[in-house]
Amino acid sequence: MTVLHLAETTVRKRKSKCAQVCSVKSVKKRLPIVGWLPKYTFTTLIQDIIAGITVGLTAIPQGIAYAVVAGLSPEYGLYAGLMGGFVYMIFGSCKDVTVGPTAIMSAIVAKYVSSYSADFAVLSAFLSGVIILLMGIFQLGFVVEFISAPVISGFTTAAALQIASAQLKAIFGLTGAAGTYFAASIYNFTQNIGTLKLWDTVLGFTSIAFLMAMKKLGEGCKRTDGAGKQMRWFISLARNAIVVIIGMLIAFTVKTITKGDEPLALIGEIGSGIPTFGIPPFTSVVGNETYSFPDMLKALGPESIVIPFVSILESVAIAKAFAGGVQVDATQEMIALGMCNIFGSFVRSMPITGSFTRTALNNASGVATTAGGIFTAALIILALSVLTSTFYFIPSASLAALIITAMFSMIDYTIFCRLWRCSKRELFVLFLTMAVSLGLGLEYGIVAGVLTEAAMLLFATARPSIKSVHVKSDTGRQSLMITLNDSLSYCSAEHVRREIFKATRISEALIVVDGTNLESMDTTVASNLMAVVKDLDKLSRRIVFVNFSPEIQKMCLVLHPNASDCFISAAKTEDVIAKVSTTSPPLSKVLVD
């Protein structure tokens, strides 16, 4: 299909879209809450409450942990989990999806927070929201399809390693900076290893062991199992909260016993209360310097475009994974996600997206509608109102353990082996993405991966396989059959010309170029084909083009009107030879122009 054809289809789609906007059906499509709310029952309410609170038990410790990953004060992670639930309930089309802070988004904004201030994280949430919303409205979500599975995998693995490496500081109780990308974190770790604190390390590694054991405990258990297994399932899914609570209790006890001495590093004072609703920060003061909006944009830099793209990528992938065989409305998901980020930025949220762990938990907890999110949000509001003074006692090592353990499951270990077996080219792309992500930063890694893959794709398009075989007709006359691919573009024009030429040198037979499969071609290829006609004519050689579509013939004949005798239609090779034999005057005479 040519691009033009596609463009026409898109125009047609847009037109029908315009008509849709005004219909009741489209309101339901764009505001999914209108669809399910009237049918809402007491049973679904109970289901949503249970699932919402269960998710909340993970959302609170994860929110605090991911705020720490971003280098933000812990309450930001809770702010980020707040608005997602409310807004997604209205606009979201997939009941299981939970929008909130994620490790990867936190890792990407960490750079801005450590170099500038929290305002930059909030502004990037707002801007990402606007971009995502616009991309949803203009149906530009397809751009994330240009991020291949190996690039995503390399990026995710690098993100996991980077996030885990940045927690080395906390789990060993080191002093000094953590580092905003893997290489920096590892370097800082080796520099500061001498400042290791015993008790933080002990607590950290014990917590990791505990988390892994509890994960194991829940394996094979379901919510719908008997009491014993159900209990194991619940303990397993609440493991993050349990580890944090135990950590807090230990820290509190130690402080009480030692009367003020704190052997463990704690996250300390956190802002309390529900955040006030206010416009996102379009100016910011960092140190003594005031950043205007253009200054802030410049600080975010062009690489920050990765934020909305990764956000879309994560969210749509999760929606698809939990859609259960139903087609996901990516446009609607993007509108919902954009809204979540925009509204989130009004309560000082960092950029948010669909969370895989919490979405899986939501699904496993039997959520019935997107209303589950508001009960999660309610629990977060409760935590912000009454628990912030308690959060003071959360040991940094416990959070680090939680983060590091979560990273283990983010890495897809099987893909390395799979790509080694099937496609070493794609394995190379994966390693390249990883290497750049780890060495320079995640945003550069994904860009490097996408560009490399696109360059490889263009290169492959420039070198289509062109098969040539000798065919003998019943009458004994030979011809050399060159079969063209289904699509030829400008960058393959030279290659096609060369291949035909090469074929003419190995054989003296009539050259037959078979365009039966050829669906699209551009004028650069057409002019190269006509150049072949002219060149072969100089050598008094014959060439015929068989079964070229009328559009493609026209494209060629506009360039070289005398070549019309070269184009014939035939069902079989024998017919070609029969037709050419009867052509008079000889082709080589006709083609002089």
Add this chain to the structure above:
Amino acid sequence: MTVLHLAETTVRKRKSKCAQVCSVKSVKKRLPIVGWLPKYTFTTLIQDIIAGITVGLTAIPQGIAYAVVAGLSPEYGLYAGLMGGFVYMIFGSCKDVTVGPTAIMSAIVAKYVSSYSADFAVLSAFLSGVIILLMGIFQLGFVVEFISAPVISGFTTAAALQIASAQLKAIFGLTGAAGTYFAASIYNFTQNIGTLKLWDTVLGFTSIAFLMAMKKLGEGCKRTDGAGKQMRWFISLARNAIVVIIGMLIAFTVKTITKGDEPLALIGEIGSGIPTFGIPPFTSVVGNETYSFPDMLKALGPESIVIPFVSILESVAIAKAFAGGVQVDATQEMIALGMCNIFGSFVRSMPITGSFTRTALNNASGVATTAGGIFTAALIILALSVLTSTFYFIPSASLAALIITAMFSMIDYTIFCRLWRCSKRELFVLFLTMAVSLGLGLEYGIVAGVLTEAAMLLFATARPSIKSVHVKSDTGRQSLMITLNDSLSYCSAEHVRREIFKATRISEALIVVDGTNLESMDTTVASNLMAVVKDLDKLSRRIVFVNFSPEIQKMCLVLHPNASDCFISAAKTEDVIAKVSTTSPPLSKVLVD
């Protein structure tokens, strides 16, 4: 053909290349002079002398004119024409090609000359030469294949308009700057139109009329015609020199009559003598500022990468046009061109490339070998030695007329109409390239065109046409046949999945995905196909994949080992249905994993 496959082929080619390097044949290939020099005769010498001097008559006025286009002192144009002849004689593989200054190359470097100094033009010649040589050695010339015909056409047309517009100043005798890109030139022209000088304008437009008339005079005449026609042919091809000489005579006469008063703007003092051989300028002083090599590189900027690319593009295109049906050795042409630029920079040449007009003239003059170039160079040396004081009297308006007239023939007027008829998408690309070239500068135009075309190509690759048809077997069982293209890449993965899904919704029949044409596929597509298998399984629907190659099957089965029953080989659709009917247990049972 997959990229990996290609890479292997390339490796094999490289190896055979290594073996070649040591052979006598390869010396002949890389030093074409070794091939023709032993066979050189007195007759070929005479042919080369006639052609070389004929070309020289155009090379001198064009050299001066293109130096003016670049904003350089006129002698630079002669320096640029000097080394090309000698070096191309040794390394060049195409007897007709003439390497020297061209309007487009001059127009691209004009920016650097006007902003900094002539040193930047010389350095860019050296750097371009190195890049071209390396690209030749590493056989990277294929990158210029990513510049499509519409982009080249848009770029050339814009270059012609820009070059002509920059001469408005000279032809109207205006004061003030000319402008280094079209929009700026037009703006300056409208601002300074009040300073118009009558005599420059009269001389300029008379010269244009004269050039056009002389061009007309030579039409249909050949070197080998009778005396009368031969005379017309010669006058026509020497028209540039004639116009410049007449202009000089007028200027000299006027000055003699008016005793020192100069009503015409003249090009004035030019550096005389043969340039001294010295290393290219790696530092430069502009005003009071000294530019180190890194400073100079920074001043040239990343957009200067366009210089070697355009140089390769022009030169290889010209070589192909005059190869007369013989395959051009692009690698050798790039080595020759790189050498010409590197050696040229040692005699203060600006970047040079193949000149279409002079190559055509060389061919028409019956050149026999690349040795013609040294007679052109000899004539230039003569001019530099004895004529520079005469060149003082060349009127700027005459040169402007020469340049503007040359630009008329650089524009391909037919392509607009042709693309309008065949491909409006490509017409859009052409206009985009032109618009950016005219509005921002040539180098940005070509980059914008190439990127747009690449993006469109990627988009087309992401949306392959997938046909689905209902097929009825002899037994009356229906199946829905979905035919895949010959190549599917990651960016089409979602589309393929969606299309198969769409097909399943319109039909209840067995779904048959035909991979007979499918030659290459990547793991992202494989994982989407396997996701379809899983999703359809949830809906208890059957899907079979027919005639997938063993590699592609392996790629899928690594992801989803239970799906092996889905892959079958069959010659006809009936066979598929027959085979599936006998499969037990039902596929939907098999596929639960």
